[in-house]
Amino acid sequence: xxxxxxxxVPFILxxxxxxxxxxCEKTMRYLIQCGHKQFLPYLKVLCTNRYCTEVKPETKxxxxxxxxxxxxxxxxxxxxxxxxxxxxxxxxxxxxxxxxNINFSPQAIQxxxxxxxxxxxxxxxxxxxxRHDILGSNLAAAHFLVHRGAAIxxxxxxxxxxxxxxxYDLPNKYNPDYLVEAIDILDMKLYYEGFxxxxxxxxxxxxxxxxxxxxxxxxxxxxSCEYQSSLEYLDIGNCVQVSHRGISALYRMSKLRTLKVHNxxxxxMFQLACLMLEDIHPQLNIEGVTYLDxxxxxx
Amino acid sequence: xxISTMFKAVNTFKCRKFIKVKFVNLYKNACFCTNKxxxxxxxxxxxxxxxxxxxxRILGNDMKTAKNKVQSFITKVQGVREVTNKVPKSPYRDGVxxxxxxxxxxxxxxxxxxxxxxxxxxAPNAITVTVIEKDPSVNQNIVSWGQYVDASTVLSVGxxxxxxxxEENIRMSLFGAExxxxxxxxxxxxxxxPPDVQFTPFGYLCLASEEGxxxxxxxxxxxxxxxxxxxxxxxxxLKQKFPWINTDGIALGCHGLENEGWxxxxxxxxxxxxxxxxxxxxxxxxEAVGFExxxxxxxxxxxxEPGSYEAVEKVLVKTESGELRSIKFGFVIIAAGPHSARVxxxxxxxxxxxxxxxxxxxEPRKRYVFCINCKNGPGLNTPLTIDPSxxxxxxxxxAGNYICGRSPLPEEEPSVDNLDVDYDFFDKxxxxxxxKRVPAxxxxxxxSAWSGYYEYNTYDENGIVxxxxxxxxxYIATGFSGHVIYVSMLQEFNIHRLLVEASWK
Numbered sequence: 001x002x003x004x005x006x007x008x009v010p011f012i013l014x015x016x017x018x019x020x021x022x023x024c025e026k027t028m029r030y031l032i033q034c035g036h037k038q039f040l041p042y043l044k045v046l047c048t049n050r051y052c053t054e055v056k057p058e059t060k061x062x063x064x065x066x067x068x069x070x071x072x073x074x075x076x077x078x079x080x081x082x083x084x085x086x087x088x089x090x091x092x093x094x095x096x097x098x099x100x101n102i103n104f105s106p107q108a109i110q111x112x113x114x115x116x117x118x119x120x121x122x123x124x125x126x127x128x129x130x131r132h133d134i135l136g137s138n139l140a141a142a143h144f145l146v147h148r149g150a151a152i153x154x155x156x157x158x159x160x161x162x163x164x165x166x167x168y169d170l171p172n173k174y175n176p177d178y179l180v181e182a183i184d185i186l187d188m189k190l191y192y193e194g195f196x197x198x199x200x201x202x203x204x205x206x207x208x209x210x211x212x213x214x215x216x217x218x219x220x221x222x223x224s225c226e227y228q229s230s231l232e233y234l235d236i237g238n239c240v241q242v243s244h245r246g247i248s249a250l251y252r253m254s255k256l257r258t259l260k261v262h263n264x265x266x267x268x269m270f271q272l273a274c275l276m277l278e279d280i281h282p283q284l285n286i287e288g289v290t291y292l293d294x295x296x297x298x299x
Numbered sequence: 300x301x302i303s304t305m306f307k308a309v310n311t312f313k314c315r316k317f318i319k320v321k322f323v324n325l326y327k328n329a330c331f332c333t334n335k336x337x338x339x340x341x342x343x344x345x346x347x348x349x350x351x352x353x354x355x356r357i358l359g360n361d362m363k364t365a366k367n368k369v370q371s372f373i374t375k376v377q378g379v380r381e382v383t384n385k386v387p388k389s390p391y392r393d394g395v396x397x398x399x400x401x402x403x404x405x406x407x408x409x410x411x412x413x414x415x416x417x418x419x420x421x422a423p424n425a426i427t428v429t430v431i432e433k434d435p436s437v438n439q440n441i442v443s444w445g446q447y448v449d450a451s452t453v454l455s456v457g458x459x460x461x462x463x464x465x466e467e468n469i470r471m472s473l474f475g476a477e478x479x480x481x482x483x484x485x486x487x488x489x490x491x492x493p494p495d496v497q498f499t500p501f502g503y504l505c506l507a508s509e510e511g512x513x514x515x516x517x518x519x520x521x522x523x524x525x526x527x528x529x530x531x532x533x534x535x536x537l538k539q540k541f542p543w544i545n546t547d548g549i550a551l552g553c554h555g556l557e558n559e560g561w562x563x564x565x566x567x568x569x570x571x572x573x574x575x576x577x578x579x580x581x582x583x584x585x586e587a588v589g590f591e592x593x594x595x596x597x598x599x600x601x602x603x604e605p606g607s608y609e610a611v612e613k614v615l616v617k618t619e620s621g622e623l624r625s626i627k628f629g630f631v632i633i634a635a636g637p638h639s640a641r642v643x644x645x646x647x648x649x650x651x652x653x654x655x656x657x658x659x660x661x662e663p664r665k666r667y668v669f670c671i672n673c674k675n676g677p678g679l680n681t682p683l684t685i686d687p688s689x690x691x692x693x694x695x696x697x698a699g700n701y702i703c704g705r706s707p708l709p710e711e712e713p714s715v716d717n718l719d720v721d722y723d724f725f726d727k728x729x730x731x732x733x734x735k736r737v738p739a740x741x742x743x744x745x746x747s748a749w750s751g752y753y754e755y756n757t758y759d760e761n762g763i764v765x766x767x768x769x770x771x772x773x774y775i776a777t778g779f780s781g782h783v784i785y786v787s788m789l790q791e792f793n794i795h796r797l798l799v800e801a802s803w804k
Contacts, residue, residue: 099424192480218480221500225528225556245499248697251680252502252556254540272697276679 124148125194136174137200143170144197145183150190153182155203160184182206189214195222201230208235210260215239217246224252231255237262237288244273251280262288342589342615345623357395396624397581400429403614403628405587405642406635407432409564410776412571414632416486419578429626430575431616433586460503460559460683461527464518465761469525476558479567486570488577494570496562501693502529502555502682504541506736511687512550519553528557543677543737544684554682561683561693583626585616587635590646591625602654603769611646611773632774637663637715637752639777646773654769661763661777664755665713668704669725671743676701690732692740700746705729713750720748 103109125148131140142152142161146168151160160182161168171178180201190212204227209215215236223234231253236242237260247270250256259277264270266289274286391397402418404411407430415428461472478485483493507515519531531553534546540554576582591613598608613625635642640659644650649658676699683693692703705728707713713721725745733740756763767773 095425096422099422217498217500221560222557224500228556243497244697245497248679249500249560269697273679276697280679 121189122191122193125191125197127193127196131197134174135172136176138180138203139171139175139178141183141198141201142178142180144194145185145188146170149188150186151184152180153184153206155179155181162186179203184208185210185212188212192218192222195219195226199226201227204230206233207231208233209239210235210237212239213241216241217243217249220246221249224250228252229255232257234258235260236264238264240264244269247273247277250277254281256281256284259284259286260288261286264288266290342617342623344589344591344613344615345625360395391583392579392581396618397427397429397583397626398624399427399627400581401426401629402428403626403631404428404430405614405631405633406430406639406777407434407572407582408634408636409568409571410634410636411632412568412575414634414776415575415580416571416578419575419580423578427579427581428575429581429583429628431583431585431587431614431626433584460555461522462503462505462518462529462553462555462559464514464521466521466525468761469522469527473526473558479562482567482570486574488573491573494566494573496566496570498560498562500558500560502559504555504682504684505553506537506549506685506687507551507553508548508687509550515551515553527555529553529555541677541680541682543681543739545736545738547735548687583616583618585618585624587614587642587645588617588623589615591615592647600769600771604653611770628772630772630774632776633659634776636777637661637755639775643775646770648767648769651769659763659775659777660756660758662755662757663715663752665715665750665752666704666706667713667720667724667748667750668702669729669748670695670746671701671703671740672699672746673701673740673743674699676739676743677737684736686732686736688732690729690736692733692737701743703729703733705732715752720750722748 125144131143134140135143142154146152146161146163149163151162153160161170181203182205183198184206185208190209191214207223207227209219216239220236220242223231232255234250234253234256240263242261242264244267247261250259259274261270261274271289271291274289275291278284278286404414407415411430411432415430418426418428461469461476463469463472479496479498482496487493505515516531519529522529531551532540533551534549537544537546537549537552572582590611592609593612595608595610596606598610599605600608611631613627614631615623615625617623633639633642633646639661640649643659647655649656677694679694679697681694681701683691685691688705690703690705692701694700695702707724707728711728713724722745725748730740730743733743762777764776765774767775
């Protein structure tokens with residue numbers, strides 16, 4: 001083997017950024033881990049995964065270890081093999097997957113399909129900060145909704161922007177003149193997680209969530225927080241998961257004029273909540289509730 | 300040859316005797332001693348059952364259940380509907396008292412049950428979990444009040460809020476809100492109705508006087524930074540939004556806008572418990588009265604004199620029938636709420652030397668909650684209002700009922716011997732403040748009241764979660780004094796650390 005054979009070996013460029021202030025052992029370990037990540041992306045399942053809600057790496061605080069493991073103490077010796085030892089042990093996810101008996105019965109498969117579809121749609125609705133950075137809140141919300149089947153109307157215009165096949169007509173760059181005034185959900189299945197894409201809509205006056213079965217009390221909580229100072233019309237007809245507790249949460253919305261609650265379970269508590277809501281906001285008019293006679297109502 | 304057979308015979312005899320002696324000593328070699336005097340009366344550890352007797356007993360039970368199954372199958376086939384249950388159904392999962400488990404959790408309230416749930420969630424078939432709860436718990440499918448009479452979980456007001464000053468607390472409550480929102484996905488069990496915690500979304504309104512205004516503003520900014528939504532209100536705006544309020548002495552108010560409210564803690568606890576049971580957790584009705592220790596002279600730990608280490612190996616449980624049994628565990632988690640300090644003392648935390656000399660700083664404190672009725676009280680727009688003096692009240696239902704209470708001042712702490720309610724406390728300490736803050740509360744009627752124990756952390760009033768420095772297999776999760784409801788959902792971080800660092804090393 002001479003210099004010629006060395007030159008013939010293909011040269012693989014590895015791009016690794018080593019942060020400063022790392023001890024020698026940590027640097028070595030970091031290099032090995034980077035190597036893992038670069039060359040074995042399809043074995044991601046074997047890396048230690050945090051099984052929990054999304055925590056951004058910057059905000060995740062490292063718990064201070066007040067006791068050093070034995071090998072890190074002064075005077076303790078360890079061999080080079082320690083560099084390849086995993087710091088935290090095997091991943092629990094792997095063990096769990098290996099130990100689970102996969103249920104192949106038709107009901108279980110149906111359940112699994114339903115669950116996966118639901119998770120996929122929720123993931124689809126995740127908040128993407130880049131969209132808001134590039135387009136601004138109003139246009140970002142507009143793109144998000146129209147792409148998935150809802151209809152939008154902007155301030156100053158009377159036509160509804162809907163999706164025709166796969167195309168719709170919305171500007172691609174930030175334009176401060178476009179302010180969302182009205183949203184009609186139509187056929188789209190809106191999940192709570194998708195609501196974060198609709199923040200900061202300061203001119204939203206008209207909102208219709210009719211026929212959206214996922215709407216429940218948490219939704220109303222979020223709506224009353226986000227649009228408390230601008231919303232004038234809210235339609236939650238056929239949203240059967242809403243209860244009287246959600247209705248009473250709408251007390252924060254000071255500008256609400258019309259509230260439509262058709263076909264939601266008309267229990268006495270619900271009617272009472274509607275009455276009390278109308279009490280606080282005199283300009284509010286609730287449609288879709290049939291009140292009993294005043295003698296039958298319990299105060 | 301004769302000699303060699305004789306020799307063999309003698310040998311085998313010796314061997315048998317040797318094996319017998321060793322065998323008998325095998326289950327006696329644990330050097331145990333229970334904690335005497337201080338907390339509970341001294342308990343003698345139960346004698347271990349003869350293994351032969353145990354084997355035959357279990358085999359006998361198996362025969363009986365098999366026979367029962369065959370009989371019931373035959374009667375089903377024949378179309379005869381008989382409801383005979385010859386063998387009394389044992390309350391335990393396998394028909395026998397669980398004498399071994401991987402992880403024992405002392406305390407089956409919201410904390411304990413949620414720890415059990417998260418543990419089993421992560422590793423359903425890898426570990427066995429046993430929860431020891433002293434309050435008679437529901438073993439049937441029927442929901443009945445009156446169970447868990449003494450437990451703090453069900454007596455709490457069940458609030459969820461993000462208005463804390465500590466970052467960890469804010470994060471925990473945000474996680475808790477998300478968990479509650481998705482509770483149907485997390486805690487549904489097949490064959491049962493999906494759990495419904497009846498979450499009422501309502502904000503918390505924290506009022507502050509001049510001195511506290513600065514702190515309140517800082518807290519509000521911290522919460523906003525971490526994702527909680529709230530708004531700061533001046534007295535003028537407060538009056539606008541909530542016309543029933545009297546803003547004397549108020550400099551600032553912080554109104555939580557999202558993910559705050561209250562819910563039914565009993566249904567949450569029940570949901571956790573049924574899900575844990577369905578995942579394979581064993582619930583034992585009994586009270587932990589002591590620990591058994593094992594000397595480990597070759598264990599070297601920092602801060603401990605070499606040769607003197609003693610680990611906790613078994614927990615002594617006094618069952619409902621008065622029997623004393625012991626459960627051998629790999630790890631134990633103390634989640635006993637207000638009684639955690641007492642349990643920790645059984646493990647010598649507080650009475651030992653060195654690291655064990657520091658007791659667990661958790662005390663039970665009694666708190667009263669009063670339910671009052673006011674005909675002309677504030678209407679729908681009543682968040683849970685917290686006065687600067689510590690008194691709070693919130694709307695309950697839609698018929699003019701309110702729930703109120705107040706943390707007593709340090710010198711007025713009521714005694715914790717029993718759960719009796721002191722109605723004078725309401726007249727002297729709670730009502731004057733409420734009447735001042737809300738003029739409509741001048742005329743109220745106390746409808747009912749109850750009291751419960753807080754697990755008060757005397758060190759800094761926050762929770763204690765994590766392993767104990769001396770013991771490698773003892774974890775503590777307690778001290779959350781009132782926030783336990785949604786902190787219980789966060790036990791997965793505790794569990795992650797437990798499983799990943801400790802058991803998988």
